[in-house]
Amino acid sequence: MSIKHKNLLGIEPLEKVEIEQILDGAKIFKELCAGNNKKFPALRGKLILNLFMENSTRTRSSFEIAEKRLGADILNFSASASSLTKGESFYDTIKTLESMEPQIVVMRHSSPGSAKFLADNIDASVANAGDGPHEHPTQALLDAFTIREKMGTLTGLKIVIAGDIAHSRVTRSNIFLLTKMGNDVVLSGPATLIPREIEGLNVRVETDFDKAIEDADVVMMLRIQKERQKESFFPSLEEFNMLYGLSRERLKRLKENSIVMHPGPINRGVEINSEVADGKRSVILRQVSNGISIRMAVLYLLAGGKINELTH
Amino acid sequence: MNLLIKNGHVINPDSGMDKVLDILIVDGRIEKIDVNIDESTADKTIDAGNMIVAPGFVDAHAHLREPGNERAETIESGCKSAMNGGFTTVTAMPNTNPCMDNAAIVSLVREKAHRAGYAKVCPVGAVSKGRAGQELAAIGEMVHEGIVAVSDDGSPVATAELMKKALEYCQLFGIPVMEHAEEPTLTRGAVINEGFMSTKLGLKGMPTVAEDIIVSRDIILNRYVKGWLHISHLSSEYSLDMVRRAKGRGEHVTTEVTPHHLFFNDKALENFDTNFVMKPPIRIEADRLSMIEGIKDGTIDCIATDHAPHPHEYKNCEIDICAFGIIGFETAIPAILSMLYHQHDVPLKRIVECMSTNPAKIIGIKDDRLRVGAKADMTIFSTDREIVIDPEKFKSRSRNTPFRGLKLKGAPEYAIRGTRVVKCEVGNDV
Numbered sequence: 001m002s003i004k005h006k007n008l009l010g011i012e013p014l015e016k017v018e019i020e021q022i023l024d025g026a027k028i029f030k031e032l033c034a035g036n037n038k039k040f041p042a043l044r045g046k047l048i049l050n051l052f053m054e055n056s057t058r059t060r061s062s063f064e065i066a067e068k069r070l071g072a073d074i075l076n077f078s079a080s081a082s083s084l085t086k087g088e089s090f091y092d093t094i095k096t097l098e099s100m101e102p103q104i105v106v107m108r109h110s111s112p113g114s115a116k117f118l119a120d121n122i123d124a125s126v127a128n129a130g131d132g133p134h135e136h137p138t139q140a141l142l143d144a145f146t147i148r149e150k151m152g153t154l155t156g157l158k159i160v161i162a163g164d165i166a167h168s169r170v171t172r173s174n175i176f177l178l179t180k181m182g183n184d185v186v187l188s189g190p191a192t193l194i195p196r197e198i199e200g201l202n203v204r205v206e207t208d209f210d211k212a213i214e215d216a217d218v219v220m221m222l223r224i225q226k227e228r229q230k231e232s233f234f235p236s237l238e239e240f241n242m243l244y245g246l247s248r249e250r251l252k253r254l255k256e257n258s259i260v261m262h263p264g265p266i267n268r269g270v271e272i273n274s275e276v277a278d279g280k281r282s283v284i285l286r287q288v289s290n291g292i293s294i295r296m297a298v299l300y301l302l303a304g305g306k307i308n309e310l311t312h
Numbered sequence: 313m314n315l316l317i318k319n320g321h322v323i324n325p326d327s328g329m330d331k332v333l334d335i336l337i338v339d340g341r342i343e344k345i346d347v348n349i350d351e352s353t354a355d356k357t358i359d360a361g362n363m364i365v366a367p368g369f370v371d372a373h374a375h376l377r378e379p380g381n382e383r384a385e386t387i388e389s390g391c392k393s394a395m396n397g398g399f400t401t402v403t404a405m406p407n408t409n410p411c412m413d414n415a416a417i418v419s420l421v422r423e424k425a426h427r428a429g430y431a432k433v434c435p436v437g438a439v440s441k442g443r444a445g446q447e448l449a450a451i452g453e454m455v456h457e458g459i460v461a462v463s464d465d466g467s468p469v470a471t472a473e474l475m476k477k478a479l480e481y482c483q484l485f486g487i488p489v490m491e492h493a494e495e496p497t498l499t500r501g502a503v504i505n506e507g508f509m510s511t512k513l514g515l516k517g518m519p520t521v522a523e524d525i526i527v528s529r530d531i532i533l534n535r536y537v538k539g540w541l542h543i544s545h546l547s548s549e550y551s552l553d554m555v556r557r558a559k560g561r562g563e564h565v566t567t568e569v570t571p572h573h574l575f576f577n578d579k580a581l582e583n584f585d586t587n588f589v590m591k592p593p594i595r596i597e598a599d600r601l602s603m604i605e606g607i608k609d610g611t612i613d614c615i616a617t618d619h620a621p622h623p624h625e626y627k628n629c630e631i632d633i634c635a636f637g638i639i640g641f642e643t644a645i646p647a648i649l650s651m652l653y654h655q656h657d658v659p660l661k662r663i664v665e666c667m668s669t670n671p672a673k674i675i676g677i678k679d680d681r682l683r684v685g686a687k688a689d690m691t692i693f694s695t696d697r698e699i700v701i702d703p704e705k706f707k708s709r710s711r712n713t714p715f716r717g718l719k720l721k722g723a724p725e726y727a728i729r730g731t732r733v734v735k736c737e738v739g740n741d742v
Contacts, residue, residue, distance in 0.1 A: 081630070091628055111630035112514040113584030132632070134514035172514060195511035196519075 010135035025297035041071025066295035140173035163222035188212035320360030368400030373616035380409025391430035397641035398724030445470025463490035479539030621710030649722025699739030
């Protein structure tokens with residue numbers, strides 16, 4: 001098995017079977033790395049460039065570990081997003097990077113569509129590590145991997161995604177993935193943070209969080225950026241917690257074997273309370289460790305690797 | 313110089329002329345219009361068989377960028393571009409740098425246009441000093457130097473108070489106040505139309521209500537002061553309906569739509585192409601179809617390009633920081649003929665009204681221009697010639713067009729103004 005795509009720009013262009021291939025690949029990598037030897041140098045001699053135009057600690061670290069385990073040469077390139085009049089243009093940055101001849105560029109940028117812009121202007125394969133609030137495919141893949149691992153299935157589940165739906169880079173990729181796999185996806189949050197016509201992506205919207213989580217199998221809480229309060233999307237963090245915070249009381253409304261997820265970093269007492277984040281339903285830390293396996297699988301496939309050639 | 317235009321189908325809504333005729337132009341003036349003029353009288357003959365001859369097309373909304381942004385366009389390149397696209401008269405919007413809010417800049421723009429000697433340029437002055445939305449600009453002095461309207465285009469007239477005053481003050485001069493209808497608190501940081509596409513792409517959206525609120529405010533004010541309101545680049549169905557009702561009540565409201573709002577819907581943004589980013593944004597299909605209806609039922613007076621040149625690097629960048637706007641002179645005729653004439657059966661006479669005689673009247677050109685004795689001013693185009701748009705043939709300094717590579721049916725052939733005769737070239741024959 002291999003994938004036909006040169007780039008991983010998002011989940012939207014992927015077919016269901018391709019998503020499954022990546023998840024299966026990640027499972028093999030997870031098993032391979034379970035022992036003492038965590039090196040699988042399939043990408044030895046290949047240059048992977050981590051282009052982060054926006055701060056990211058966890059995604060970047062996760063990619064770096066994946067790259068190191070695959071034996072790739074790594075170059076970290078940080079730059080800040082430019083304006084039309086200040087700084088080097090993104091196009092010029094891309095052309096500079098292209099002359100360094102990387103095989104794969106992992107990119108994080110604040111602008112939607114920037115991963116496509118990068119891919120259109122460079123020979124290398126592009127792995128999108130978040131293009132603004134548009135897509136963050138490896139996050140959705142690691143979330144799906146974690147759900148499948150914990151729930152034993154990735155279909156027919158009621159999955160609630162709650163909080164800042166509008167600005168989250170995690171939302172759209174997760175919606176594309178989870179609906180493709182046949183789940184009932186319910187979005188919840190204040191109407192000010194739910195973008196118009198999102199029902200067109202085959203999801204339901206329930207602004208009453210208590211109703212939304214009724215019988216949920218999975219509840220995925222999104223990070224609330226504190227500056228959103230200053231923009232008046234909601235009156236206060238306390239009120240947000242009252243209406244949308246995942247508390248012990250709310251946890252009781254979920255199904256018995258349900259799980260609680262969060263892409264991190266979490267705001268304790270805002271979107272999630274400590275007793276839930278640290279409780280036994282929480283798979284938040286497992287998401288982080290699974291992220292490495294997913295990114296190994298994605299990089300391996302983008303480099304032309306075939307999953308069935310991986311040996312146990 | 314005697315120029316004979318042979319066998320053209322002359323459509324002139326002003327005189328009602330609608331038949332195949334010959335036109336003889338002597339030293340830049342129309343000498344004769346007749347069924348069969350002897351070719352021996354001509355030094356040069358244009359065979360306009362299978363072509364339409366109309367009074368010169370007029371663009372009531374264009375940005376020529378000079379002074380201040382000559383890398384994008386100059387008055388000379390803009391005027392050449394206009395004629396290459398089939399326009400003989402264009403406006404020049406005042407959001408230049410420095411801003412066209414005083415008589416000196418108006419006179420500079422007209423002087424440069426005169427020296428270039430291509431399309432006629434009719435400047436539009438700013439409503440407010442520096443387009444800052446505070447005090448009225450020197451409107452009377454600018455009228456004296458030849459402005460044909462006022463607008464704070466690029467921004468709306470900032471306050472209801474200022475708009476009321478502008479509508480009142482301009483009555484003395486009989487010129488319209490042209491409004492860029494955009495309530496700015498609803499569009500901050502926004503890139504495309506707000507709706508399913510903006511949601512899917514993760515881009516901040518400009519809602520139609522941002523347009524509707526200003527159109528509504530202005531119609532209310534205009535009804536009260538009995539002025540002349542012209543809504544620029546209309547794009548929302550609800551706004552169109554407000555204009556329709558205002559006209560029905562007999563109020564003096566005119567409006568325009570761009571070729572791109574007639575041609576595209578926001579599905580075009582799927583690939584984050586910055587050449588589909590402009591203000592107002594291209595809207596959903598229902599809005600687009602309503603604009604075509606507005607052309608048919610007469611609610612929309614004219615088609616204006618909103619020609620907005622930008623240097624390459626202002627579009628070859630991330631979508632949420634790119635410059636708003638696209639060039640329009642050299643794609644308007646193919647786009648309009650393809651979409652309105654061929655796809656939606658809009659009669660040619662209606663198209664000529666919308667692109668020539670109606671905008672002419674809005675910018676103060678009252679006379680019939682296609683008559684014996686008048687200075688030659690005409691546009692000749694083909695309805696059935698199929699071309700693939702090729703921006704490398706454009707005369708504009710900029711190339712920011714979403715029509716690149718599109719196969720369109722209909723093409724400008726010649727633009728004639730006085731002794732200037734331009735053979736139009738905007739694409740390659742299929």
